[in-house]
Amino acid sequence: MIHAAPWDDQEALEIVTRHRQLPGAALPILHALQERFGYIDRAAIPMVAEVLNLSQAEIHGVVAFYDDFREQPPGRHTLRLCRAEACQAMGANALVAQAEKRLRAGLGATTLDGKVSLAAVYCLGNCACAPALMLDGELIGRVDAARLDQLLDRLENAA
Ligand code: FES
Structure with missing residues (x-):
């Protein structure tokens, strides 16, 4: 949060x-x-x-x-997907597409209900466990489609 x-x-x-x-x-x-x-x-x-x-x-x-600056209040949760090289090589683009589709929000945007902000990040220092993401500050590696779905379920059920 x-x-x-x-x-x-x-x-x-x-x-x-x-x-x-x-x-x-x-x-x-x-x-x-x-x-x-x-x-x-x-x-x-x-x-x-x-x-x-x-x-x-x-x-x-x-x-x-600067991409870092947000002009809208952030969502209550933030999902950052790594798009740097090692993660790209391990399928990060597909994860981005999956998250964008399910959240109905693009990178850099927040869902309409204000719950989740989706952001790109360029290396989380977790390349050995690519593809990686960070959900509300928690670093998660070796993410595949099923794992991302679980995390998105978790967000759906969160406040
Ligand atoms: S490239 Fe994704 S964690 Fe380093």
Whole structure:
């Protein structure tokens, strides 16, 4: 489960202000906001732009450029599928297709009920047990279609 705080303008402004002196402050600020809230709320764009004296377009460009930044609140659960080389060689693409089909959500998206976010990751350091994935922080290796189905069942029955 992700334990992100609900978005709060006041707290966000404190985070932005606290990091404003860092070199290239936009990136560390955005990372800090995402770490706290799980995503970058739309309200952050003008806030960060004003504090750093940059344009909103510049800040939005940074958020849009990096895949790591989410612009929507994350789901209550996160399934990360490894798409790096070793996992690709062991059938990761088929697992991605299976998860996307069953969750009816693409990589980088969250299911309509807000329950599961599906994400790509590029190496989980578990190449010897490829293909690998991470479900709510739990690293799972040697995943095949049946195992993924079990994990998706688990998600279906979870809160
Ligand atoms: S390539 Fe997937 S864990 Fe390393």
